[in-house]
Every structure is written in structure tokens, then in C-alpha cells.
Amino acid sequence: MDTGQVAQLRESIHGTVISPQDAGYDAARAVYNGMIDRHPAAVVQVSDAGDVVAAVAFARGQGLDIAVRGGGHSAPGFGTCDGGLVIDFSKRTGxxxxxxxxxxxxxxxxxxxxxxxxxxxxxxxxxxxxxxxxxxxxxxxxxxxxxxxxxxxxxxxxxxxxxxxxxxxxxxxxxxxxxxxxxxxxxxxxxxxxxxxxxxxxxxxVDTVYGGVVIFPASAGREVGGFFREYIAAAPEEFGAFLGFHQGPPVPFLPEEFHGTPICVVVGAWSGALADGARMWEPVLAAGPVLGQFTGPMPYPAVNGLFDALLPAGLQAYWKADFMGELSDAALGVAVDFGSKVPSVQSANHFYPIDGAVQRVAADATAFGYRDVGFAPVIAGMWEDPADNEANINWVRDYWTALHPYAEAGGYINFMDADDQHRIQENYRGNFDRLAAVKAKYDPDNVFHLNQNIVPAVPAASR
Missing domain, CATH: 3.30.465.10 (Uridine Diphospho-n-acetylenolpyruvylglucosamine Reductase; domain 3)
Structure with a gap:
């Protein structure tokens, strides 16, 4: 955009418009994934919904792409774009x-x-x-x-x-x-x-929960994973936890000799009666050889922030995802193989259970159609040095390729990367056609396409 267009945009915005000529541009265009290096025509840090209306109208009038940024955490970097307009909510946190x-x-x-x-x-x-x-x-x-x-x-x-x-x-x-x-x-x-x-x-x-982390060697992953599969299926729904493969983090409850070594973890929280928390975690502590553990009463927000110190903004990131009907022995074998080669302390593979209350919602009640599967695995490659990009991306892709035969056709869109667009119909199963019709009603020109994109349905008369 030229200076006249920037001035025109600023006249319609109560918030802040940041263009490439402004001192804060590089900070404003940055997103969580340090691998994403895009240069929008402007970033609009909106002050209210009126700014959003004005920004959308301006972008459409100028023929600019629109990227929408909430927390900026999108692994594919959908919260920014080259040459378009970023609608940024970073100042709207009320x-x-x-x-x-x-x-x-x-x-x-x-x-x-x-x-x-x-x-x-x-x-x-x-x-x-x-x-x-x-x-x-x-x-x-x-x-x-x-x-x-x-x-x-x-x-x-x-x-x-x-x-x-x-x-x-x-x-x-x-x-x-x-x-x-x-x-x-x-x-x-x-x-x-x-x-x-x-x-x-x-x-x-939900107030104080009994939560934490239990760490095992990755070599015990089959044993621990088999236990987790059975335990989570039978556990009361107040027990929410996931199975994961990491490198040993530099935390005080893990002996230093295991820092940076391949590990298997169970992470979660018991949100039922606090007096029952220790009893619910006892079987986990007996599931394999424990290298370190940190469990006990803690505020729920502390559980939701357990990984924050390890995952600052600016890391390189590349992710893959699936849904799995079950966590089979064969799938666990793949997890132990690739989980023993986790390339960085920030990278991980997690298996999230999505049973219980999730499955009591009908598959067509919301757009989220996978209501009958047991797990949502993610392979989240995250690391510091861009020089490691090729090797670490290959680890994610090879891991996903080996695990996918044991999975459903589709996966969880929040865990997918930019090169997964070809899976979009499978990700929504029987809900896809209805989604395409809703898209055609509310966004027939596909203005909002910087996402895991659903193309508007074409009316039968136009085919």
C-alpha cells in the first residue's frame, strides 16, 4: 500500500495501524511460530468491533487478503500474510x-x-x-x-x-x-x-485440582501406553490426562542425568473431590519405572500453564495430526520408535483422549464431527535453530507417515499445518457439505481463506 492508502485506513480506525514504514512493524508482524516470516501491507491492532468492520471493508475495497490474529498461535501462521491486511486482536483481551x-x-x-x-x-x-x-x-x-x-x-x-x-x-x-x-x-x-x-x-x-506430570523412560512407552489406554477408558471423567513422548525437560523433579533424554509422560489433572486425587494418580505412578514426578494439589490455571516456560514465542514449529479410534499396540510401537528420537526438548507427540462428555454430543450437532474416536494424536515439532528445520520437519513427517495407517482419514484442524489443506474434507467427515453450504451463505467470495479453508459450495444451478 502507498502512504495515501495507509492514511485512508488510519482515518477509519480507532486502534493502531502499523505499516512497513513504522518502527514497530517487525514486532507487530511477528507470530508465535518463528518459522513464519511474512510481510503484511499493514497490521491493524483493533480497538473494537467497529475497527474490524472498517478493516474488512478496506481490505475488500483494495483487494487485499485478510489474516485474522487472536492469540497468534497458529502453527501454519494463518494470523499473518504477505501483502495483505492483518486484523490483530492483541490489544483486545477484556x-x-x-x-x-x-x-x-x-x-x-x-x-x-x-x-x-x-x-x-x-x-x-x-x-x-x-x-x-x-x-x-x-x-x-x-x-x-x-x-x-x-x-x-x-x-x-x-x-x-x-x-x-x-x-x-x-x-x-x-x-x-x-x-x-x-x-x-x-x-x-x-x-x-x-x-x-x-x-x-x-x-x-473447577478450582484446585490434583494434577501434575509423571515421567518414565521412553523405552517403557509400550508398557505405560498400554496402561494409559486401559486406565483412561475406565477412569471417572474427572480425570483428564494425556500420554506423551518428549525429551527430559530441565525441571527440578527430574534428575539432571535424564535431562535431554527420551522420555514418556502422563500429564493431567483430577478435577473431582480433592481428597480422591492422590488415589487417582497412584496407578499412574505404578505404571512403569518412574524417573521423576510432580503431582499434587494446584490451581487449575497452573495445570494449563505447565508447558509455558518451555514454549516461548519465536520457536520454529511444524505439526501434524490425526484422529484414532483406538490406541493400538501397533500404534504404540510406532510411538516408542519415533518417541525415542524426539529431536528437541520442545518437540513432542501427545495422545489426547476425547471420550466421555465429548462423545455424548452428536456428530452432527456441531461442525466437530469426530465424536466416536478415542484419541487425537499430535506430532508437534518445535525447536530453536532454523538450521535444524529440514531434519526436524522430516522427523514430524516420517512419524506421521508411520502412525497414520492406524488412524482415521481425518484429523484435528488445530494441530494441522499449511500443507494439510488436501485433507480438509476428511477432517469434517459427513459435516463437510453442510459447512460448505454455510460458507457459501456467509462468505460466498471466500474472503476468509487464510485458514484450513472450506471452499464455498457451488449452487447446483451454477454447476
Whole structure:
């Protein structure tokens, strides 16, 4: 854009417009994934929904791509673009909790650490992710797997209402009572349908939990994984945990000799009666040779931030994902093989259980269609040095290639990278055609395409 266009944009925005000529441009264009190095025409740090309306209108009028950034955590870097306009919610992090109604409304730039802090004041929480700096909007729109999912469903199952700026500039409400088809699509369909400016959630009584981390050698992964598979299937839904493969982190409860060595972990939280917490973790502590463990009562926000210190913004990142009906012995064998070669202390493979309350929602009740599978595995490659990009990307791809034969056709869109677009129809199963129709209704020109993109359905008369 030239200086005249930038000036025109600034006249319509109450927030901050940052162009390539401004001193803060490099900081404003940066996203969580340090591998992403894109140069937008401008970054609009919005102050309100009116700024979003103006930014969308300006971008459309100038023929610019639109990237929408909430927490900025998208592994493919969908929160930025080359030569387009970034609508950035980083300054919009307000949260209002209604303790009596057990609900909370939060702006789209809110992260889970901020949300959890606000709701924990009242002894309340909802299902979030596992990294506190993750944005609430992106995680929720893609589904939202977290420690409370077995008990309270996905983040999108707890979404009550969203304010959305559409491609035509209208600001609308989406809920079970208003624009129901849009509300259906937002719950798992990603950022395809408009710019979500705020979200309202149902909250649940969750205060102090009994949580933590138990670390085993990766070589015990078959044994520990087999135990975990059976234990999580039988455990009360208040026990939310995942199985993972890492390098030993530099934490005080793990002897230094195991730092940087291949390990297997069980991480999670018991959100039931605190007095039962130690008993629920006892079988985990007996599942294999324990190298180190840190379990006990802790505030729920502490559990949701256990990995934050290891995963600062700016790491290189490349991810792959699937859904799995079951965690078979063969799949565990692959996990032990590749989990013993985890290339960095930040990289990991996790197997998230998505049973319990998740499966009590019908497959067509929301856009998130995989309601009958047991696990959502992610292979998250993250590392510091760009010189290691090729080797570490290959580890992720080779791992996924070996694991995928034991998985479903589709995977969880929040864990997918930019080169997974060819899987989009499989990711939504029988919900895809309906999603394409909703896309055609609310965004027929595919203005919002910087995402795991659902192309608008073509009317039968136009085919």
C-alpha cells in the first residue's frame, strides 16, 4: 500500500495501524511460530468491533487478503500474510465473568492464561488448551481439546454465543437462538465464516485440582501406553490426562542425568473431590519405572500453564495430526520408535483422549464431527535453530507417515499445518457439505481463506 492508502485506513480506525514504514512493524508482524516470516501491507491492532468492520471493508475495497490474529498461535501462521491486511486482536483481551450465571465473555485476543486467571477468581473454569499463551478464539473455533474435555466437553461445546463480523461488513450474533447455522459452523469449523470479536462460554466449578506430570523412560512407552489406554477408558471423567513422548525437560523433579533424554509422560489433572486425587494418580505412578514426578494439589490455571516456560514465542514449529479410534499396540510401537528420537526438548507427540462428555454430543450437532474416536494424536515439532528445520520437519513427517495407517482419514484442524489443506474434507467427515453450504451463505467470495479453508459450495444451478 502507498502512504495515501495507509492514511485512508488510519482515518477509519480507532486502534493502531502499523505499516512497513513504522518502527514497530517487525514486532507487530511477528507470530508465535518463528518459522513464519511474512510481510503484511499493514497490521491493524483493533480497538473494537467497529475497527474490524472498517478493516474488512478496506481490505475488500483494495483487494487485499485478510489474516485474522487472536492469540497468534497458529502453527501454519494463518494470523499473518504477505501483502495483505492483518486484523490483530492483541490489544483486545477484556474478560467479564458472571459468577452467578457461571458464564464468561471474553474478547478475541484473550489467551487461556488470561481467561483462566479471571475465572479462577470465582472457582470456575471451562475446557481450554494445554499452553497458557494459546488464544481462546482459534482453539475454540477449531474444537478445543483440553484437560477438562472428558468431563465438560470440548471448548466449542461450552461456547454459548459469539459476535461475528461477516464478509459483507455486518456484525451479527451467533448462538442457538440467532443465526443457528453460523453458530453450528463456528463450533469446529475454524475461522472460515467471519471475524469473531468476542465469545461467551459456559463455566463449571473447577478450582484446585490434583494434577501434575509423571515421567518414565521412553523405552517403557509400550508398557505405560498400554496402561494409559486401559486406565483412561475406565477412569471417572474427572480425570483428564494425556500420554506423551518428549525429551527430559530441565525441571527440578527430574534428575539432571535424564535431562535431554527420551522420555514418556502422563500429564493431567483430577478435577473431582480433592481428597480422591492422590488415589487417582497412584496407578499412574505404578505404571512403569518412574524417573521423576510432580503431582499434587494446584490451581487449575497452573495445570494449563505447565508447558509455558518451555514454549516461548519465536520457536520454529511444524505439526501434524490425526484422529484414532483406538490406541493400538501397533500404534504404540510406532510411538516408542519415533518417541525415542524426539529431536528437541520442545518437540513432542501427545495422545489426547476425547471420550466421555465429548462423545455424548452428536456428530452432527456441531461442525466437530469426530465424536466416536478415542484419541487425537499430535506430532508437534518445535525447536530453536532454523538450521535444524529440514531434519526436524522430516522427523514430524516420517512419524506421521508411520502412525497414520492406524488412524482415521481425518484429523484435528488445530494441530494441522499449511500443507494439510488436501485433507480438509476428511477432517469434517459427513459435516463437510453442510459447512460448505454455510460458507457459501456467509462468505460466498471466500474472503476468509487464510485458514484450513472450506471452499464455498457451488449452487447446483451454477454447476
Amino acid at each position: 474478560i467479564r465473568v458472571d459468577a452467578a450465571a457461571q458464564t464468561a465473555r471474553a474478547e478475541a485476543g484473550t489467551t487461556w492464561s488470561g481467561f483462566d486467571h479471571a475465572t479462577h477468581t470465582y472457582g470456575l473454569a471451562t475446557t481450554g488448551g494445554i499452553i497458557g499463551s494459546t488464544g481462546i478464539a482459534g482453539l475454540t473455533l477449531g474444537g478445543g481439546i483440553g484437560y477438562l474435555a472428558r468431563r465438560h466437553g470440548l471448548a466449542c461445546d461450552n461456547l454459548l454465543q459469539a459476535d461475528v463480523v461477516l464478509a459483507d461488513g455486518r456484525l451479527v450474533s451467533a448462538s442457538i437462538d440467532e443465526n443457528e447455522d453460523l453458530f453450528w459452523a463456528l463450533r469446529g469449523g475454524g475461522g472460515n465464516f467471519g471475524v469473531v470479536t468476542s465469545l461467551e462460554y459456559a463455566l463449571h466449578p
